Amino acid sequence: MSGPQMERREFLKFSLAAGGGLLIGFSLPEADMLATAQAQSATVFMPNAFVRIGTDDRVTVIVNHSEMGQGVYTALPMLLAEELDADWNKVGFESAPVDPKYNHPVFGMQITGGSSSVWSAFEQFRKAGAAARAMLIAAAAQQWNANPATLRTDSGAVFDGTNRKLTYGQLAEAAAKMTPPTEVALKDPKTFKLIGKPVKRLDTSEKVNGKAVFGIDVKMPGMLAAVVARPPIFGATMKSFDDSRARSMPGVRKIVAVPSGVAVIADSFWQAKMARESLHIDWDDSAMHTFSTSQMMQQFREQAKSPGTRVRREGDPDTAFSQAAKKIEAVYEFPYLPHAMMEPLNCAVDLRADSCEIWTGTQFQTVDRANAAKIAGLPPEKVQIHTTYLGGGFGRRANPQSDFVVEAVHVAKAVGAPVKVVWTREDDMQGGWYRPAFLHAIAGGIDSSGNAVSWRSRLVGQSIFAGTMFESLMKGKEYDPASVEGVDDLPYAIPNLAVESHKADVKVPVQWWRSVGHSHTGFATECFIDELATLAQKDPYQFRRALLPKHPRHLAVLDLAAQKAGWGKPLSKGRGRGIAVHFAFESYNAQVAEVSVEDGKIRVHRIVSAVDCGHYVNPGIIAAQLEGGAIFGASAALFQELTFENGRLQQTNFHTFPMMRMNECPEIETHIVESNEKSGGIGEPGVPCTAPAIANATFAATGKRIRKLPIRMTEAV
Amino acid sequence: MVSFSVNKRRVNLDVDPSTPLLWALRENLGLTGTKYGCGIAQCGACTVHLNGEAIRSCVAPVSRAAGKEVTTIEGLSSDLSHPLQRAWIAEDVPQCGYCQSGQLMSAALLLREKPQPTDEDIDEAMTGNICRCGTYPRIRKAIHRAAGMMAKGEAR
Missing domain, CATH: 3.30.365.10 (Aldehyde oxidase/xanthine dehydrogenase, molybdopterin binding domain)
Incomplete structure (x- = not known):
């Protein structure tokens, strides 16, 4: 399956067409070498590895990303069906077998992760659909003895100028004999019929009648x-x-x-x-029978007192801090977290x-x-x-x-x-590969006019990449990029800035967890910027705005969330609003949370989440991911931690590791920025802002700062 | 031998009577729509109806079903016609989908007892069902939608 034959087929070239439309020379893996392609009776046309068309008019899209709730079995078929001009009611999906032809075009392996499915498939699936369409048109042209350029397609059929019609099913056999095109024109996005529409998910039916096979x-x-x-x-x-x-x-x-x-x-x-x-x-x-997380965090605090490996440094952060008119230091702590998927x-x-x-x-x-x-x-x-x-x-x-x-x-x-x-639930929860515990020690200062002049973040925590096949991603760096993502690109215009990283040598297995490093860097940075705003006696939303002059997309989501949440408008007694903005996985998210605290317990009443994920495919799925991301983030903020004593994990199941439930779930509003920028991710970007928005709202409601997750009001400062 | 009815079909199972109903359904009867999530009645993924009552089948020995009627997600309707299934589709509720059988079975009981549930009723009836993907807002909307459909006589 690999080797020279593949290489010959999978050439890649780009060229601009003379006549208006963008023609993209491309290669699509062919279908004939599919390891497990079943030759189904109604199937005759499989122009490439991503689509099959049957004589029954059924269009089956073969999806090389895994459906784990994020909607790829709908969004990726939409991309292909758009360019195919398929009849959406006849479109289905199938999971791809493992095969190099289904590798992620950027990561070079078959993988679903990094909130990358839609952006990595955006052209790949459209080209696959366009190539199939070209072959169907060629087949119709042959049958009608017509010039292909005079034919059009709509809703699963080819038409000529007199509205003669051949459905894709009727053309399937003939199309299979056509030569696959080496170049196809893609649609002008202005003409999209599916992309950008809140198309219903294709996988819902079998998820409401017990038929879906996990x-x-x-x-x-x-x-x-x-x-x-x-x-x-x-x-x-x-x-x-x-x-x-x-x-x-x-x-x-x-x-x-x-x-x-x-x-x-x-x-x-x-x-x-x-x-x-x-x-x-x-x-x-x-090996680990004396291990405890409380001792480990104590060690982390000690480590954070000395300078770490330099990740980013601008200006003279030490001098600026010492000369600042007002300064503040804060230590933020984050626990180990299991993924705790519902299916063990x-x-x-x-x-x-x-x-x-x-x-x-x-x-x-x-x-x-x-x-x-x-x-x-x-x-x-x-x-x-x-x-x-x-x-x-x-x-x-x-x-x-x-x-x-x-x-x-x-x-x-x-x-x-x-x-x-x-695995039982207990096996799953105690089986390791957690979001690593982290500590961020941050010091910052403002000048006499209330401008932020210095910021120094020191991070301590285990590397996800170290010791794995992905260690090469560290590219000779002395730190793990997945540990510092989200703070190494702090967008705020602060002239003196340092980000430092300390490795932690702990043997608890750790791994990426929805939003990875952003799950802690988003909290630490967005809570600390809020603390600086308070120090400067400025509104936290306006304080952020003033520090984002070069980041229009951050600003746009921040403004949208603030406006939709009614930022600045009076709230009923005991309630507070908090705001956060963060860039992760090529998308921008801002959230405003509204909370109250009763008997030491936080109640989240409302979350407004605004996203700019570039050119989006399905706004319904995006809203669902933002809702789910906020609930995932809120669960971590309010309830969740794994702790070890004498080497043993103290949490085993949902009674000791709670999840947000229906009665605790806030109202969630989602808003999407219209954008023609390159598509970004959506599965993870909606997570990082929730916890800091809740913590900042808690401060607004109570005057107490939250520096440790999960939030306990007894530990607030 | 334990005898009971599942989705209106009579079954006789040669199984240790202490086996949880969940595993008897899944492994002995092949009804895998009912899910295992926690095994300790904390998450609701295994919710089924036993003589019209919602139970956590992961902690109910199969012997408890003897002589009774069990309804699982597969028996909610044969053709997606239950108002809750239609509402779930209309609101695009499921994400990963794993917890949804249990959510639907809890919601079905709620609507039978309270055809026009308030938000508080929904909180009370649905709080035993965890969804890690965070579909709660849509579940709430879908329950209200299904209640509306039933009130308009669109239900079976």
């Missing part, structure tokens, strides 16, 4: 169920285990040591889980002598395939991954070590039958 729902003949007893403390290793009782329990097929622990394989999940409870395992937990991790594997079929909800197909192949002892080409729906991802299902996939392949190897490994 990884945990996968069934295959003869499939067994497995759970794994994993170490109770990170870094612990198994010394021995006694399975004498567990082995004789109903349904148990096999109990076997695997690298991650002890696997219990049974006829059903419940039998496996019950048997696991009867295992006695002797662990060597000496799971993975089904059918391992044969010459093949390995994997069914799972993953964000990381290429990496998983490579990692699974090593364990299976097969070349990667012999490993196929069937991507199911993901019951939430938030980054957890993009694990650099493919932990949940690799483990399942080990189990399949040991049992010699198709098997599905299911």
